[in-house]
Structures are given as structure tokens and as C-alpha cells.
Amino acid sequence: MNDGIIWLTFFVLSVFVGIEVISKVSSTLHTPLMSGANAIHGIILLGAIIVTGTTDNTVAVIVGLVAIVLASVNMVGGFVVTDRMLQMFSQKKKPLKKEADA
Amino acid sequence: MNDGIIWLTFFVLSVFVGIEVISKVSSTLHTPLMSGANAIHGIILLGAIIVTGTTDNTVAVIVGLVAIVLASVNMVGGFVVTDRMLQMFSQKKKPLKKEADA
Amino acid sequence: MAVPTWAQLLYLLCGVCFILALKGLSGPKTARRGNLLGAAAAVVACVLPFLYLDLDHVGLILVAIVVGTIGGVIGAQKVQMTQMPQMVALFNGVGGGAAALVALLELNEHLSHGDDPNWFVWAATAFTIAVGAISFAGSIITFAKLQELMTSRPVVFPGLPILFGASLIATVVLSVLLVLEPSMWIGIVLGLVGLLVGVLLVLPVGGADVPIVISLLNAFTGLTVAAGGYVLSNTLLLIAGTLVGASGTFLTLLMARGMGRSVTNVLFGALKGGSTLGGGEASDRPVKSAGPEDVAIMLNYAERVIIVPGYGLAVAQAQHTLRELVDVLIERGIEVDYAIHPVAGRMPGHMNVLLAEAQVPYEQLKEMDDINGDFKDADVVLVVGANDVVNPAAKTTPGAPIYGMPILNADEGKQVIFMKRSMRPGFAGIENELLFEPNTTLLFGDAKDSMGKLLNAVKAL
Amino acid sequence: MAVPTWAQLLYLLCGVCFILALKGLSGPKTARRGNLLGAAAAVVACVLPFLYLDLDHVGLILVAIVVGTIGGVIGAQKVQMTQMPQMVALFNGVGGGAAALVALLELNEHLSHGDDPNWFVWAATAFTIAVGAISFAGSIITFAKLQELMTSRPVVFPGLPILFGASLIATVVLSVLLVLEPSMWIGIVLGLVGLLVGVLLVLPVGGADVPIVISLLNAFTGLTVAAGGYVLSNTLLLIAGTLVGASGTFLTLLMARGMGRSVTNVLFGALKGGSTLGGGEASDRPVKSAGPEDVAIMLNYAERVIIVPGYGLAVAQAQHTLRELVDVLIERGIEVDYAIHPVAGRMPGHMNVLLAEAQVPYEQLKEMDDINGDFKDADVVLVVGANDVVNPAAKTTPGAPIYGMPILNADEGKQVIFMKRSMRPGFAGIENELLFEPNTTLLFGDAKDSMGKLLNAVKAL
Ligand SMILES: NC(=O)c1ccc[n+]([C@@H]2O[C@H](COP(=O)([O-])OP(=O)(O)OC[C@H]3O[C@@H](n4cnc5c(N)ncnc54)[C@H](OP(=O)(O)O)[C@@H]3O)[C@@H](O)[C@H]2O)c1
């Protein structure tokens, strides 16, 4: 099977998953959702690690390390800040957000 | 990339799409949805055509033709019957089903 | 047979269309468009192999397609709304059968070319054969039940659980054998055992649960097609099959919840002896019955009337007359609503379809949850050809086949009127205590003509 | 660097976890669990390459990770709720920057090994560099605006549209060049031009629309990561990136609708000169102001009170005192609700978070659509540190930066009380006519202490 097609298929399917999975979110959760998604694309850290670890060119290594720092700020910071936000929604509130959700 | 993994990935992503895409259907539409989905798996017709058209063993051809007949009954019949059902939901009714949906 | 890139792209496009079709089908506004989109994609997909493969037997293939198409169209056109479920079951069954045959053929191809793909391909082949056969046989039995070619009651005989278990084990063993040393014979036997499993799976299911089973078998077929897609390494089959498999499974759970049943309970309830069933014969206990005139008076002096339509309304095709009656009552300033039970009739949404056909304005149709609170304020509850959906046994009698199904609280009405032909029970085959309540009146006769009589009587007042 | 099967499986598993994480995040019950699941998956994924590749510079890499982690955690812990949006913007920006750098490095790898993959890989590389840079620069500007390191008003200068257009074209041209004959220099220049585009894209956006822009840039970064995944042929990056890209785009549209704006309008409104803005300086028109005692009396003799909380409540941290006040009023048999505007404060759901923190029982929090009908029956509407969300200009003044945003109908209340420190306008920087209405009273002062005074005054009655 053609390589490009495979990647295209992954892409297309993921697009549908991405849209459908959040299609019924309530405005209350927009910010946490945004920042959670934001944290997820911090996974570029994985890419940064791979390229940095597999190059020998000094400049490249330095740039790579910068990328790693930035990426891990994105990833770690993102998840932590999201969790902090979500903590705020106490037990008490859940039912409201539920109905807001429905 | 490992071939099996590719197919597995297609499968996993499709599972999510399949579930998410219908997750908010109202009971009013259960039957049409069921029969529409039913028609979609009639696509096995495609498979039946390919295997029948690429074999030379007579028995196989006969069995293949049977498969083609069955599959096209599934596919064509399924889409037609679904359409008939959906026709019944007149303009007038739409708003109700909408609210039922929401 | 390497697939050219352009064809692969088109296959992918068809897959996307199927996704959009499903998405459309799950919304009322878009349902019809969705279905047509799916159909278009399916046609395109089936044309492709003629373009990029030089197929043999093209003539025969086309003939077979035409035959199947004609069959499908005729069936789809002829079937009445009340028979939709069995039609869906039938179509689903043949699809499963086709998948099983395709897998057998592919098995044969591999063997004759002496090529041995990795074990996973054999496993997928075994899965397709077995589950395809199960889905085929199961659907046929379901069809027979709904079409009343056989009793719609659970069929349970002493040895059944053991036999079922045995055949299940056999299926697994044969599948493993097929993986270890593939041979045509094992494949064929596997298919036959699959058929047996399918029959035994559905026999003990009570008719009331049949829609759930149809949906489940539908999901099965979807998964078979997906596995077939892997065997033929065709992405479209895999994606389409998986879509149907996943959404079908999900839909099954939704429906089961809607009917207050758990899927395992539906399938194995009877085996576990869980659902003991009434004989379904007419009871001869005394009831209060009345003529159209008396009922007309009750309606005429009511302020709030709730109509509970059921399967009987559908078979009698009394929806148009009913609608006239309601119009008259409304003219006279009486507040009238229809209470729609999600599983009233023989398929989900059956009543909506029926009353839509009769052009009943949608504001008058109330979903169960919205109206269940209002019954206590209703002066008259008019139950037209419905029974199980108002049967208090669903709340009161554990072990009743419909126990746990949410019902319409018709029993809370000040006056309850049943329009039915006899004292025979409903689909679930159990007596309905509500018929014997002091505030219940029966108006015997076929829904259509007693409805006609009732209408005239009301007009006469 | 072929990835072993077990690692590929784990990558796929992480992808599934990301899907479930997003799914969880979109439901209130499951949000927190979802987020943690995502975090776990991310960690696992980042450990994998250490296991199946023998990486060089492991020490340095680990140090870099630690540095970044510490930075992220500190930032995330220190930030106040009111500054969340800029924090998210910042994190998003660095992510985009990282993606761009990764793409540059990969470009360098390909060139130094002199291998030439198919043109599509080069295209994806160009995309990653350009969009990553745009997202980086745009997010930084957004951060500056929200952090008030620069004006939050749209910044428009004469040449801007032309300059923007030019830089856009330059980006496209450079990308094409990169595909035709890849070189490090083109890549770097492309990145720089991307930065310019990012700046020019966000400068003209009004602060009120900033959350929409953050969400959009978030989607951009997602797509960049996806493209990066293709370049590195890493499925997980592709899937995760695409997920975020798709859901982010969808979320952006949802939010825009929620704020009554179209995305194009948000981005290019100011360019088109669409949204002319008020100076934002304090007005000196006469208003009716009162002391806590007078307001206390109004509240005390009201039967129905609606509270409209806004950004000011958040900065003053007056939510706890407010809650006490409401409790007292309710004890006295007064019906009190909070009217929550979806974009009150500085991020969607800001008020819900704030009042949740103050343990306000959820029954008292009413969504905009549910309560907008009740304002006409309210004897007193108490607007605490809110302004734009009750500014009638959103309905009446086409061209106002908030025009079209659905607002709370506070103006329909019999009495309206504003608690704010000055006559300065709200976030959107435009005057609020409601302040000058005859039935409006102002209670000047920092929300926290005037709320305290008000509370005592009410208790005193
Ligand atoms: N909707 C679904 O998905 C679905 C699918 C399959 C099964 N089911 C099951 O079907 C049942 C539906 O409940 P239901 O109350 O709608 O129907 P029901 O319980 O089957 O009762 C139908 C009633 O209509 C009467 N009837 C039949 N023909 C009639 C005619 N020509 N004129 C007047 N009355 C007539 C019957 O009594 P007489 O014979 O005495 O006239 C019977 O009492 C439930 O048990 C449900 O679980 C539902």
C-alpha cells in the first residue's frame, strides 16, 4: 500500500476523531479543554528528543536542546496548569457543569 | 512501519470514529440508523467482486457469484429500505425529531 | 494485485463518505442525505475494481449484481412499515453470509497458491468465516421470529445451554486449528458450526428483545466485514466494517438501555431461566367493557386526554382515523397529546414514523420522559393497540420478560380505555393487570373500525 | 531508525490515551481524569526513544528536559486564575517554536545525509517551519496583550495590511522554493518570515477576541506537530497533532459563536477597519452614585435579585464576600441568582471557576440563556466588576468591538447597581451607556472592600 496514502488515512481518521470527540463540550470547559489540548501537542518533545539524540552536528545539538526545553515547558506546564484549573471545579459544582454539558 | 500496526491503527481510529459519530442519536432514529449502517457493511460486495473476478476455480466462481448476490441484496436493499423509512419522516416532523435529538 | 494510488485515494474518499453518512444518519435533519451519500459511495467503490483490475467472469458478476439488486429493491419496496425490523434482519443476515463465503474463497486462494501469510491473516479468516456464519443464521432465525414463521417466544429446551456451550467451544477450537494448519475442510466445518451457534444464540431470545439482537448481529456483520477487509488487505472494507461494528455495538447498548435490559440478560436471560414467560393465551378474567358511545361521552367531557398508540394501531392502520378524532376533540377545547414510548410498535421510533405518515403535528407527540408526569392529571388515557408499553408488570413483576423496561404511567390516569380486539396479551406474551383495574374500560374490536365508530359517536355529541 | 514493533504498539496506545484524554476533557465529570491520562501517556511516549534508540547526548537531553519541566511547573503553579489565558498562550507558543526548530533540524539532517525524500516530505517540513513560527510569534504577542505588557487594543498602522499580505506571499514563495531545492538558508528565512506573519496576524486583534486567537493558534500548533510527525514518520506525533489541530479548529468556531463573532472577522476585522475602538479613557459624564447603606436598603427590600459577576470580581477576589452577602439575602427570603456570561472574565468559564472556588451552590449559577428572560422581573441587578457583558452597545452599536456578542439583559432590571472603582471602561475599551441610565446606581470602590461594607450594611438592617 502506498506510503503517502497510509499517512493520509491516519490523518483523515484522526481529524474525525478530534472533532467528534469534543463536539458536545460546554462553554464552561472551553479553557481547560483548550489548555489540555495545548499540553497534548507538547508531545513534539518526543520529536525534539529523537532529532537531538540522533545528530552529531554541534549547532544542531544546541538548537535541539533549545527545542527540548521549549517543548517540555509546553507539555509539562500545559498538563499542570490544566489540572490546576480543573481542581477549581469542586465536587459541588459538577452537577451544574453536567447539565450545562447536556 | 510494521504492516500489522498500520492495520491496527486504522482499526482503532475507525472504532473511535464509529462510536463518536453516532453518540448523540435519538431513539426515534435507531431503526433508520441501524438499517443504514447495515447497508454500509453491504460493501462486502466489493470484496466478493474482487475474489470472484480473480479466481479461475469453477466452484470458487459459483460460490463467489452467490456471495455477490447476497452482498448486493444487503447493500442495495439496505439503502433503499432506509431511504423509504426516512421518507416517512415528513418535513412537518423534523423539528420534533430535532428536539428529541438535542 | 497492487492497487494504484488513484484507486486507493478513491477508496479513502468512499470511507470518508461512509463516515459522513453515519454522522448524517444520526441527526434527523441530515438522515436522508446521509443515507444517499452512503449509497453513492458504495456504488463508486464497487465500480473501482472493474477499472484497475482486469477481472474475469465480468459478465457473470454483473448478472449476479443485477439479480441481487432486483431482489433487494423489490424486498425493500414491498415490505410494510410494520415488517421493517425483519427486513433489516434479513438484509443483515445475507451480508454476514456473503462475508463468510468471501473469507472461504480467500482461504481457498491462499491454499491453492500455497502461499502462507502471517498467522494473523489466518486468524482473521477464521473470524470472518465463524462470525459471518453466526450472523447469517442468527439473522434468519430473527427474521422467522418477527415474521411469525415461528413463535416469537423464547425457545428453550433442556440440552440447549450445554449444546450452545459445546458449539461455542468447537468454534474456538476449529479457529485455532485453521490458524495452525489451514485447510479448506476446517474452514467449511467452521462455517457450519458457526451456523449452529447463530441459531442457538437467537432461539432463546424473547421477541420483545429482538430489535436489540438485530442491532447486535448488525455489529457482528460489521466486524466480519472489517476482518474480511484485512484478509483482502482492502482499507475501505476495514474502515467501513469497523465503523459499522463500533457504532452498531454502541447502538445496541443504547437500545438495550432504552428498553431497560442488559445485553447479556437479553442473550442469556432465557438460558439462565431468567425470563419466565406467560403462555400468552387470552385470559378469561372479568373486565369492564363498553361501546363506542360510552367511550365517546367519556372523551367528550374530559379536559385532558392522553393517547397511547401501540403496535395494534400500526397493524390496523388506524392512525389516520385516530388523527381525525383528535382534531375533533381539540376543536372542542380538549387538551390532547400522544404519549410515544420509544419501543412502542415493532421497531424503535415506529410510532413516530406512523404518526408522521398521518401528518400529526409534532407538538402533539410527547416523548415518554416528557409526558410521564402528566398522566395523573389526565381525565382519560386512550390506549390504542398498545399493551406492553403500559404494562405495570414492568415495574412490579421481577422475572417478567419486560421487567425493568421503562413504561408509560397510563395506570395513573383517572380513566383508562383500551382499544384492542381480544384479551390476548401483547408482544411479550404476558397478562396486563391494568386491563382488570376498576378504572379501566375496554373497547373491543379492530382498532380501525372501532376507531371509526368512536369518531362518529363523538361527532354525534 | 526503524521502530521496533513493541514500541510502535506503545506509541499507538499513547495515541489512544490522547483520544480518551480529549474525550474526558470535554465532559465535566471526567475532565480531570482525562487530563491526567493524557499526561501519563505523554510521559510514557517520551521515555520510549531512550529505550529503542541508542541516543547520543542523553545527559544534555535530560538536563534540558529537567530545565523545561521546572520552568513549566513553576509557571503553571505561580499563575493566578486571572492570568490563565496568557499562560496557555505562552505554553502554546513555545510548543510551536519547538516544532519549527525540530523541522529545521530534520531539514538539516536530510541535507547533510544528501538523501532526498519525496517532495511531500519537503512540503511538510516547510509547513512545520512556517506555521510553527507563526504560532510562536502570534502566541507571544497574545501573551503580551493579555499580560498588558502592551495595549490590549487592536494595533493598526497604515502599511499593515500590505505588509501582512506581502509577508504571507513571501511565506508561500519560500515554501515552494524549499520544496523545489531544499537548503538550510531558505528554511531559516522561512522561519523568520513566519515570525513576522505571526506578529502581524495578532497585532490588529482586539483583546476581547484574544481567547479565540489563542484557540486558533493552538490548533495551528497541533497541525504543525502533525506535519512534524509525518516528517519524522512518527505516527504518534501525527495522530496527536491532528487530534489537537482538528479539535482546536472546531473549538475555535464554537468559542467564536459563543462570543457572537466570526473567526475571519476576529482576525481581519480591524484590518478591514471593521471594529473602530473607543479610547478607553474614563468618561466624565454625570452618573448617579450611592453609598453602601443606600444599596443595602435597595437589596433588602427587593424580592428578586440577580448578580452579574465579571472580571472585576476576579481581580478583587471578592467572590467569598459576595457569597456571604447572597447567603444573608437568601436567609431573608430574597430570591437571588448569579447570571453567568460565557465570556465574563478573561477566559471562558472564568466565573464558574471563581464561584466554584467560593463554594457557591450550583443551583444559584444560571447560564446566560436560562436567565436572560428573568431580568425584567428582577427588582435589583447587582453588577459586580462586570461591564462589557452587560453593555447594550453589543446590540445597538454596529462597529463596536463587542457588537454581536450576546449579552446579559441587565438593562431590563428595575434597578441596576454597578460596583466598580472608576468610570473606566471594560476590556473592550468602550463606554457603557447602561452606566448613565436613570435606573442605574454606581457604588464606587474596589469590589472587595465595597462588598465588605455592603455586607455589613445589609446585616445592620
Ligand atoms: N419498538 C421496538 O423496537 C420493538 C421491537 C420488537 C418488539 N418490541 C416489543 O413490542 C412491544 C410493543 O408494545 P406495544 O404496546 O406497542 O404493543 P404490544 O404490547 O405488542 O401490544 C399490541 C396490542 O395491540 C393489540 N392489537 C393487535 N392488533 C390489533 C388490531 N388490529 N386492532 C386493535 N388492537 C390490536 C393487541 O391485542 P389484541 O391482539 O387483543 O388485539 C395487543 O394488546 C413491547 O413489548 C416491545 O418490547 C418492540
Ligand SMILES: NC(=O)c1ccc[n+]([C@@H]2O[C@H](COP(=O)([O-])OP(=O)(O)OC[C@H]3O[C@@H](n4cnc5c(N)ncnc54)[C@H](OP(=O)(O)O)[C@@H]3O)[C@@H](O)[C@H]2O)c1
Ligand atoms: N472570557 C473570555 O474568554 C474572555 C477572554 C478575553 C477577553 N474577554 C473579554 O473580557 C470582557 C469580559 O467582560 P466583563 O464584564 O467580565 O469584564 P470587563 O468588561 O473587562 O469589565 C470589568 C469591570 O470590572 C471593573 N473592575 C476592575 N477591577 C475591579 C476591582 N478591583 N474592583 C471592582 N471593579 C473592578 C472595571 O471597572 P473599573 O476599572 O472602573 O473598576 C470594569 O468595568 C469581555 O469584553 C470579553 O469579551 C473575555
